[in-house]
Amino acid sequence: xxxxxxxxxxxxxxxxxxxxxxxxxxxxxxxxxxxxxxxxxxxxxxxxxxxxxxxxxxxxxxxxxxxxxxxxxxxxxxxxxxxxxxxxxxxxxxxxxxxxxxxxxxxxxxxxxxxxxxxxxxxxxxxxxxxxxxxxxxxxxxxxxxxxxxxxxxxxxxxxxxxxxxxxxxxxxxxxxxxxxxxxxxxxxxxxxxxxxxxxxxxxxxxxxxxxxxxxxxxxxxxxxxxxxxxxxxxxxxxxxxxxxxxxx
Amino acid sequence: xxxxxxxxxxxxxxxxxxxxxxxxxxxxxxxxxxxxxxxxxxxxxxxxxxxxxxxxxxxxxxxxxxxxxxxxxxxxxxxxxxxxxxxxxxxxxxxxxxxxxxxxxxxxxxxxxxxxxxxxxxxxxxxxxxxxxxxxxxxxxxxxxxxxxxxxxxxxxxxxxxxxxxxxxxxxxxxxxxxxxxxxxxxxxxxxxxxxxxxxxxxxxxxxxxxxxxxxxxxxxxxxxxxxxxxxxxxxxxxxxxxxxxxxxxxxxxxxxxxxxxxxxxxxxxxxxxxxxxxxxxxxxxxxxxxxxxxxxxxxxxxxxxx
Numbered sequence: 128x129x130x131x132x133x134x135x136x137x138x139x140x141x142x143x144x145x146x147x148x149x150x151x152x153x154x155x156x157x158x159x160x161x162x163x164x165x166x167x168x169x170x171x172x173x174x175x176x177x178x179x180x181x182x183x184x185x186x187x188x189x190x191x192x193x194x195x196x197x198x199x200x201x202x203x204x205x206x207x208x209x210x211x212x213x214x215x216x217x218x219x220x221x222x223x224x225x226x227x228x229x230x231x232x233x234x235x236x237x238x239x240x241x242x243x244x245x246x247x248x249x250x251x252x253x254x255x256x257x258x259x260x261x262x263x264x265x266x267x268x269x270x271x272x273x274x275x276x277x278x279x280x281x282x283x284x285x286x287x288x289x290x291x292x293x294x295x296x297x298x299x300x301x302x303x304x305x306x307x308x309x310x311x312x313x314x315x316x317x318x319x320x321x322x323x324x325x326x327x328x329x330x331x332x333x334x335x336x337x338x339x340x341x342x343x344x345x346x347x348x349x350x351x352x353x354x355x356x357x358x359x360x361x362x363x364x365x366x367x368x369x370x371x372x373x374x375x376x
Numbered sequence: 377x378x379x380x381x382x383x384x385x386x387x388x389x390x391x392x393x394x395x396x397x398x399x400x401x402x403x404x405x406x407x408x409x410x411x412x413x414x415x416x417x418x419x420x421x422x423x424x425x426x427x428x429x430x431x432x433x434x435x436x437x438x439x440x441x442x443x444x445x446x447x448x449x450x451x452x453x454x455x456x457x458x459x460x461x462x463x464x465x466x467x468x469x470x471x472x473x474x475x476x477x478x479x480x481x482x483x484x485x486x487x488x489x490x491x492x493x494x495x496x497x498x499x500x501x502x503x504x505x506x507x508x509x510x511x512x513x514x515x516x517x518x519x520x521x522x523x524x525x526x527x528x529x530x531x532x533x534x535x536x537x538x539x540x541x542x543x544x545x546x547x548x549x550x551x552x553x554x555x556x557x558x559x560x561x562x563x564x565x566x567x568x569x570x571x572x573x574x575x576x577x578x579x580x581x582x583x584x585x586x587x588x589x590x591x592x593x594x595x596x597x598x599x600x601x602x603x604x605x606x607x608x609x610x611x612x613x614x615x616x617x618x619x620x621x622x623x624x625x626x627x628x629x630x631x632x633x634x635x636x637x638x639x640x641x642x643x644x645x646x647x648x649x650x651x652x653x654x655x656x657x658x659x660x661x662x663x664x665x666x667x668x669x670x671x672x673x674x675x676x677x678x679x680x681x682x683x
Contacts, residue, residue, distance in 0.1 A: 179575060210577030220568040223591045232586070233576040282572070289576055 130155040130293060130323040131176060136190035138171060140183065145171045147347045149190070153340075158315060158324045160334035160355065163344035164375070169327045172344070173295050176325065177212040178205050194293075210237060213286035217298040219278035221270035221285075226253075226262050229270045229281060233289040248288055255321075256284035257314050276307025283314065287322075294318065296326040300333065312337050331371060335359055343367045424664070431661035434458075434654030443658065449622040451644065451652040458655040460662065462624045466539070466634035467608060467666070469627065470618065473543020474550055474607040479600055481547070482554030483589075486596075489555070490562040491584045509552035517616030520545040525617055534631035537619035542634075545617055546610055550603035557602060561595020562588060594678055601674040608666055611638035637663045 131153035138146040146168045153159050161169035171180065178199065180186045192199050199208055210233075222229050230249040239245060249266070253259040258280040262273075270281055279299060286294060296315070300308040315324060315337050328334050334341050334355060341359070342352040343366075351358060351367045362368040369375060435443050438458045446459015489501055524544055529536030565588050573583035589596070619633015620643060635643075637659050645656050 177575060179571065182571065182574070206577045206579055208577075209575055214575040216568055216572065216575075218568055220566070220572040222569060222572065222587050232573065232578075236573075236576060236578045236582055236586075285572075285576065 128155045129153060130194065131325075132191075132193045132196075133172075134191040134193070136175070136188065136192060138168075138175060138180070138189075139185075139187045141185040145347050146175075149349050151342060151349060151352055153323065153325060155323045156319055156321075157339040158319050158326060158337055159340045159342070160338035161325070161327045161342050161344060162329075162331055162334050162370075164370070165329075166346075167344040168347040169342075169344045170297055173297055173325055173327050176293070176295055177209050177214055179209075179214065181205065210289050211291050212293040212295060213289065213291035214295040214297065215279070215282050215286055215299045218302050219275055219282050221273070221278050221281050223269065223271055225267050226270050226273075226281065227266040229285050230288045233285060237289060252284040252288040253281075255287050255318070256280045257310065257317070258284060274307075276303050276310060279303060279307065279311060280314065283311070287318075291322065293323045293325065296324065298327050298329055301329055308333075331359075343370060345370070427657065427661055427664055430654065431658040434651065434658040435661065437651065438655065438658070443655075444662070447624045449640075451648065451655065456651060456655075458651070458658075460637070460640070460655075460659055462622050463635050463637045463640045463659065464662065465625065466618070467636040467638070467663075469539050469625065469630070469634060470542045470546060470614060470636055471604060471607040473539060473630070474546035475600070475604060477544055477547030478550040478554060478603060478607075482551050482599070482603070483558055483596060485551070486555045486558035486562060486599075487584060487589060490559050491580070491588065505552050505555050508548075509556070513549065513610060513613040514616075516545060516549055517613035520613060520617035528631070532631055535619075535633075537617055537633045539618065539625065539630040539632065539634050542614050542618035542636075543630075545613055546607045549610060549613060550606050553603045553606055554599045557599035558592070558596045561592040561599070564595065565591045597677045598674060601670055601677065605667060605670050605674075608663070608670065609638060611636075611642050615639040615642060637666070 129152045131151075133149050133151045133153075136146060136149040137144060149172060161172060163169050174180045175188060175192060176194075176199075180188070188200060194208070194212070197203065222232060224232075227249055230252050231245045234245060234248050239248070250259065250263075253262055258277060261277060262281070270278065273281060279302075283294075283299075299315075300311050303311065312333065315326065318324060319339075326334075326338065338355045340353065341355040343350045343358065343362075343364075345366055351362060351364045353363075358367065359371055362371060438446075443458060443460060444464070445461050446457060447461050448457040448459045449462060450457040485505075489498060489505075493501060520541060524541050525536035527536075528534065528538060528541045528544075532540065569591055570583050570588050573587040574580070578587070614636055615638075618636065618639065620635045620639050621633045622635045622640065623632075625632060625634050640659050641656050641663075645653070648656055
């Protein structure tokens with residue numbers, strides 16, 4: 128069962144074409160990783176999946192991106208889309224409010240007012256993001272006082288709080304130390320049972336460790352997309368091989 | 377490595393270099409900056425010292441209690457009465473009124489300019505706000521006299537020279553302070569914060585008002601406190617529309633005139649002498665203490681905002 132199907136997608140930032148003819152199927156309840164050197168368009172692609180690119184002035188998209196068969200650029204409510212497709216950013220971006228209010232922001236946005244319900248959601252989200260034990264006594268503390276790794280897991284919890292189908296992760300560990308990175312990787316694997324996960328990463332080992340499928344991007348094109356194990360052991364394309372063996376990038 | 381012959385001067389000897397021996401450019405720059413900073417501190421210090429030297433004895437003579445809580449200001453009576461409570465409450469009412477009118481409009485304008493405004497509106501709005509900041513207060517006062525006073529008289533009653541009129545006018549005058557500082561505070565919030573909210577499915581409005589604006593809270597508070605400072609200190613425009621009666625007013629008498637601390641000084645200082653003059657300077661001391669309190673409040677808010 129495919130969650131996303133992207134068909135013949137092109138994307139421009141004004142005159143610059145950032146993505147060329149992307150075709151990709153992203154299966155549900157698996158982790159799909161996008162790898163490639165800086166500027167290859169992998170972040171651009173992931174941001175198209177919840178239409179965060181709408182915020183970029185001069186961004187234009189052609190082709191189709193289907194989420195459960197529905198075109199996400201065809202007259203659907205973008206806020207409803209972003210509720211279904213959550214996102215975790217490269218730099219942890221907790222809101223400057225308490226831990227509790229950070230998590231409660233999403234559900235409150237979507238109309239949940241009951242204190243009881245909110246408490247439940249906050250606890251469950253933090254628990255699912257494997258940070259409940261660390262934070263249960265600090266719910267009223269400012270989220271900005273947490274460490275970078277905790278902030279990032281808080282952001283994951285925040286993304287989970289609106290019960291999305293899909294979780295997009297844009298280099299979620301690039302600003303973190305190895306221990307926090309390991310925690311987030313472990314968490315990501317645990318989450319795939321309930322969510323479809325798409326992750327952009329600079330770190331090829333990370334893709335090997337956690338992903339089921341990997342797409343390799345270069346200069347706005349998708350060079351190769353297959354089962355992670357296959358892509359890293361017997362790459363079909365010479366450029367993929369060069370990249371994963373460290374000849375460039 | 378050849379050794380330099382003893383006793384000979386360095387080949388590139390110059391007076392300037394001799395003068396700056398052991399004294400590098402960086403150090404010279406430090407001295408320059410420190411001196412500039414000291415000039416500012418010195419100015420504040422001098423104002424403080426002279427104001428207190430001239431004002432405190434008067435407060436002592438009148439009695440601090442009589443001075444601050446006396447409700448009668450009769451400088452020409454024998455014996456004279458120097459109670460400035462009517463002016464203190466006058467300043468408070470008019471400042472509070474200015475905050476009431478100016479703050480919501482100012483903050484919403486700042487949000488609009490930072491987050492909602494199309495480019496072609498912005499290029500008009502921004503210079504307009506800057507111009508508002510540059511208009512001399514006597515021009516505001518004139519505007520108040522010819523537009524606001526008749527407006528209040530015709531629509532609310534009274535003779536038009538009133539606490540309400542002064543509040544409206546001051547509310548306009550503090551707009552540029554609030555707008556400019558709040559706008560930059562809002563713009564200083566990283567885009568990722570906004571992105572995080574939008575990525576949860578929040579609308580532009582919700583992300584702006586419930587994430588970005590609270591994040592900019594300390595800057596917005598700073599703008600309000602600076603606006604209060606400006607309102608408390610404003611003299612000319614207020615004097616032109618406030619009626620200036622040195623009479624104790626109650627809050628519900630907002631259609632009657634009142635006198636502020638600043639107006640009190642500027643109206644009477646020209647002809648005052650002796651104790652009367654000293655009492656006016658003491659009024660300045662009270663004003664100064666007000667500003668100090670406001671600055672302390674500002675510092676406190678900022679500290680809380682940073683934590």
